[in-house]
Every structure is written in C-alpha cells, then in structure tokens.
Amino acid sequence: MVVAARRLLGAQRDMIRNRFDAILLTAVGVSTTLMLMLILVQGAYTGAKAPLRALTEHDVQHAIYLSFITSGLASVAAILLAIPTGLALARIQFPGRWLVESLLIVPIVMSPISLGVALLLIFRTEAGTWIEDHLIRFVFEVPGIILAEFFLAYAISVLVVRSTFSAVDARLEQVARFLGCTPWQAFRHVSLPLARNGIIAAFVLGWVRAMGDFGASSTIAGAVKGKTETMPVSIYLNLASVSLDRAIALSLVLTFVTVVVVIMVGLLMRRSS
Amino acid sequence: MIQVCDVIARYGYFSLKKVSLLISAGECFALIGPSGAGKTLLLETIMGVKPPAHGRILVEDADITTAPPEQRRFSYVPQDLALFPHLSVPENIGFGLRIRNTPSTEIDRRIRSVASMLRIESLLSRRDVRSLSGGEKQRVALARALAVEPRVLFLDEPFGALDTSTRRQLHVEMRDVQRRLRLTTVLVTHDLDEAFALADRIGIMIDGGIEQVGQPRFVYENPANLPVARFLLVENILRGQCVGAGPAEGERLFRVGDLMIAAAHGEPITPDRACWLGIRAQDVEITPEVADGPGSCTEEGSPAVIEAVRRHACTCTVLMRSLSDQVRLEGQLSSRREATMRLEPGQRVRIRIPSRRVLIFPGEDAAPVAAGSSG
Numbered sequence: 094m095v096v097a098a099r100r101l102l103g104a105q106r107d108m109i110r111n112r113f114d115a116i117l118l119t120a121v122g123v124s125t126t127l128m129l130m131l132i133l134v135q136g137a138y139t140g141a142k143a144p145l146r147a148l149t150e151h152d153v154q155h156a157i158y159l160s161f162i163t164s165g166l167a168s169v170a171a172i173l174l175a176i177p178t179g180l181a182l183a184r185i186q187f188p189g190r191w192l193v194e195s196l197l198i199v200p201i202v203m204s205p206i207s208l209g210v211a212l213l214l215i216f217r218t219e220a221g222t223w224i225e226d227h228l229i230r231f232v233f234e235v236p237g238i239i240l241a242e243f244f245l246a247y248a249i250s251v252l253v254v255r256s257t258f259s260a261v262d263a264r265l266e267q268v269a270r271f272l273g274c275t276p277w278q279a280f281r282h283v284s285l286p287l288a289r290n291g292i293i294a295a296f297v298l299g300w301v302r303a304m305g306d307f308g309a310s311s312t313i314a315g316a317v318k319g320k321t322e323t324m325p326v327s328i329y330l331n332l333a334s335v336s337l338d339r340a341i342a343l344s345l346v347l348t349f350v351t352v353v354v355v356i357m358v359g360l361l362m363r364r365s366s
Numbered sequence: 367m368i369q370v371c372d373v374i375a376r377y378g379y380f381s382l383k384k385v386s387l388l389i390s391a392g393e394c395f396a397l398i399g400p401s402g403a404g405k406t407l408l409l410e411t412i413m414g415v416k417p418p419a420h421g422r423i424l425v426e427d428a429d430i431t432t433a434p435p436e437q438r439r440f441s442y443v444p445q446d447l448a449l450f451p452h453l454s455v456p457e458n459i460g461f462g463l464r465i466r467n468t469p470s471t472e473i474d475r476r477i478r479s480v481a482s483m484l485r486i487e488s489l490l491s492r493r494d495v496r497s498l499s500g501g502e503k504q505r506v507a508l509a510r511a512l513a514v515e516p517r518v519l520f521l522d523e524p525f526g527a528l529d530t531s532t533r534r535q536l537h538v539e540m541r542d543v544q545r546r547l548r549l550t551t552v553l554v555t556h557d558l559d560e561a562f563a564l565a566d567r568i569g570i571m572i573d574g575g576i577e578q579v580g581q582p583r584f585v586y587e588n589p590a591n592l593p594v595a596r597f598l599l600v601e602n603i604l605r606g607q608c609v610g611a612g613p614a615e616g617e618r619l620f621r622v623g624d625l626m627i628a629a630a631h632g633e634p635i636t637p638d639r640a641c642w643l644g645i646r647a648q649d650v651e652i653t654p655e656v657a658d659g660p661g662s663c664t665e666e667g668s669p670a671v672i673e674a675v676r677r678h679a680c681t682c683t684v685l686m687r688s689l690s691d692q693v694r695l696e697g698q699l700s701s702r703r704e705a706t707m708r709l710e711p712g713q714r715v716r717i718r719i720p721s722r723r724v725l726i727f728p729g730e731d732a733a734p735v736a737a738g739s740s741g
Contacts, residue, residue: 262446262448264444264446264448265448265450267415267435267442267444267448268442268444268448269450269461269465270434270435270436271413271435271436271438271440271441271442271511271516271520272441272461272462272465272510272514273436273462273465273466273514274436274465275434275436278465282461282465283450286452287451287452
C-alpha cells in the first residue's frame, strides 16, 4: 500500500515537476473548460428536439445553403490567390516585404463592420459604380457577401500558406532544378506536395472564417430575409424576433462545423510536423 | 572542362574578387577556405543559382552564364543533402529521370545500376528517407545526383554531418566512384582532410578571392602567402629578421627573438630584411636533452621550456617558450614517442627545426604579430 502510494506520488512528481508547471496546467484547464462551456451550453439550453425540428424549415435550410455556397466560393477564390502570394512572400526577397505581409492580414484584425464600410465605399467610387452598372451588382446582393467573405478568408489563408511554404526547405526546390525541373515543375513536384496539408488547413480555416462572418457581409449586402440571409445573419434576425429554436439550431450548425474543422486542422498539422 | 572567367558575384555586402578558374574534365577539384570566404557563393554562381554581376562561365566551351540550372546538366549534393521527404528511396533516386520523361524500364535500370555502384540495393525497399542513417542518406543523395548522368557534380560540404569513421569510408567510396566515372567534380569544403582525400587539385579561397591553386601536396608544402599558410594550419608563424647566410649553402639565417632559425628555400633574402616564417608543429623536433646556453635551431638545437602538453588520441601537442620568453613555439609528437619521453610542463627540452621545412613569406604585410611570438 505504502509502495503503491509512493509510486503514485512519484508519477505525479514526474508529470508536474514544480509549482510553476502546476500553474501553467491550471491555465490550460480553465481555458479548456471555458471553450467546452461555449460549445455545450447551446445544446443544453433547448435540448436536441427543437433545434432539429427547426433544421427542417425552409428558411433555416436556405440560410445554411446560402452560407455554404458563398463561403465555399469565397474560400476557393481566396486560396487560389493565397497560394502564389504566400509562395512569393516565403521565397522572394523584395523591399517592403514585411509591410506587404502586414497589409495582407489586416482583415484578420480589422473590425468586420469597418471592412464592410470600406467595401461599400469602393462601390461609391466612379470605378465601383461602373462595375455595379455594367458588370455585377455587389451592394445588397449575394455577390457582396462573397466579396466580403473573400477578404476575410484570404487574410487567414495567406497567413497560413505563407508560413507553410516558409517551413518547406527552399533547397529542395533548388536540388530539383538541378535534376531537370523548371521552376513550375519544382513547385509542382516538390513544394506543393510538401505543403499540401498546410494548404488544406489554410483553405478550411478561411472557409470557416468566411462562413461565420456577420459584420462585413451584412454591411455590404444587408440583412435581407430570404435574400442575403446567411447563417450568422439568420441567427441575428431570429434572435431579434425571439425565434430562439431557429437561432440555436443555426448556431449549433456553425459551432459543429467549426469544431470539426478545428480538429481536422489539428490532425493535418500533426501529420505535417 | 569548366572555365570561370573574371566572375564577380555579390551577396549582401560580400563580393567575389574577379575569380578566374579552370577545372579540367574528369578531375575532382576542391574549393577550400575558411567560413565566410565565399566558397558557396562561387559554387552557386557557377551552378546558376546566383547570377554573376560580371564575368562568364563556360562548360565545354559553351557559354552557360545565363542558362537556367535545369539546362546546365549539373548535379548538386548540398550540405543538408535535401532528400525529398515525401518520396521513397527509389523515387528520390529516380526523380530526375522521371522529370525528363525517361521510360520507366530505363528508370528502373538506372536506379539499380547506381544503387549497385554505391552498394545501397538494400535501401531500395525503404519508403521513408527520414529513417535512414546519415551515411545511408549520403549515399542516396549521391545516387540521385549520379542517376541523371551529369556532366559536372557539385558537392557542398556533403560529408559534414557524418561521424569520422563513416566520413572516411565515404571519402574512399566517393573517390572510387569519381575516378571510375571520370566525372568532373567540384567539392566545397573547409575540411582539409576531406579535400586531400578526394581532390586532384585544390583551390584556396580567402576573402572572396582564390589565393592559390595546385595539387594538394604541393599547396600544403608551399603555401603561396601568409593567409594561405594560416588556413593550412601552419601552427607557428613568427616574425624574423634575416641576419645573413646560414650554415649550409643556400640557407639564410633569421633571428626570431632569442632564437636563430635557418631557412633553406624561398627567394633570396637580403640581410636585415624582416620576413614572416612559417613552421609546422610536426616539423619542430623535440629532444629531452638539455644543454645550457644559446644555440641554433638547425644544429644541436636550442633550449626551450615546456609550457603545456596537450595529449590527443594519436598525437601530442607541446607548447614551448624560449629561455628568454621571447618566442613561443608549438611542436607535435606521436603519442607513442611522447609516452617514452614523458614530457611535463616546466621541463627543459632542446628544439631543432630542419631548414628545408621553414616557410618564408618575404614582404608580407600581414596582421601584426608580437615580434618573436607565435601566430
């Protein structure tokens, strides 16, 4: 008994080497509890039945559909631009690179409403008005949602893609060039496969960021029921009209997607490292 | 044959000093020098990684100065070997062949051929190159470079991360492969032993310029100037003054502090002229017998006092000073010989330096070294 107790104490000592470690682990415990509370409280409030019933309603389904379509298109466009930009930032030295890097990720830290206002003002300029009149309408239309979500998705995608390519040894591409690769082939056969997991992570993080946006997209496209009603907009409108079941159903969908994506990204990053 | 004509290349504030070089077909040329001398910059300029600011590079009389790397038919093994971590061993070796759309049967044949030459057939079933040992990775990287049958192979300190025994074994194998294929090879290293083991000729690079080119033994015995001598680990660099003819014909006698040192080769030196003298530690003969009074390092030997004895695996370094404490010298003995002599700090010994082993660098305006103290 005494031996077993000593062993247990010894194992505990090995795990928590000192008081400082214990304080750090307490911080981890508190923050994990807070995050779990955020996730679980939504389901616990109404139970499962009411939100599941709400999911069968046409308005709710339309909001989910619109969110997936707009965020999907925005994040695909974002990753297509983020890959060459991130590669350039990781590989090419040019004056003011640090400033460009900082500018590109401004939408991450910028207030989404400010981003929406900035986009609105673009379409008040002469060029913006011409685009609206002759090409495609963004203000108070679905393309406006895609545009706002694109900026948000792009900022996070380029940040992840850039750090992914920075982690791929440039010398591998150099060696590939001597083995007969053109710059494109060296990228295609060496850097791209090695950066694959990071690029997937960049895409899904951008996608989730785009799907969860309310401020920027509702500022440029408005919160028009049945027209520009994405999931976050629908949550807002349903809360305003005290339709709690619908709001919680949509909020659970958003949370579920986010949690799945975060776990998926974590797994991808573990595999990459 | 590679011709490097008046090449200047820049990296940040560092610049090559109009380098010209001729590397013959089939030879192994080692570019050696201290860290920061510009060896890798010159290598990358020749390979086409960095464009030269001035000058031309020719291979087999064709100007390739502006040709992209993939058109040069060079192969490159960098210091970190840069094996592709997402590919298996055979995929790594055959990578260059697949890119060139070589038929798969030919790819298989060549992979087996280079694997057999480098004795790594057993590694062809390995999927994860990260699990290979240092020596195995080295051989796979070499196999990948050789599989594409390059006209020049560039090696940038590829053996640096290996243990001594594996490194020596690979030196022998690399030399054997290079000679068998008669493959023009350019090796960059700061390891003298590596350069001497592999190279037909060496070029010594210091501060962005090539100071001396020649066969390893010749360069070792006849360093062109003081910086080269310092790089080639001439342990004793002493400031001396010529006092006239030496005891034997053709010899000159130099006063170094309270020592008199005779030197037998080098250009004629006029009396009173100050020169730098270079003496390798292994050329300082140490005998334990002591006889008081000054003497010449060339005849019966000069007395000296041992300051420290550093024992290594096979050799022993002995740090000594002259009786008047004006000159410090480093000597080297085999461990076996030192064991019979049992040298200890404070012990008096007699030192003798054969005149033919003394290197003379007249007119060198090198960094000042306290007169009579070792460099």
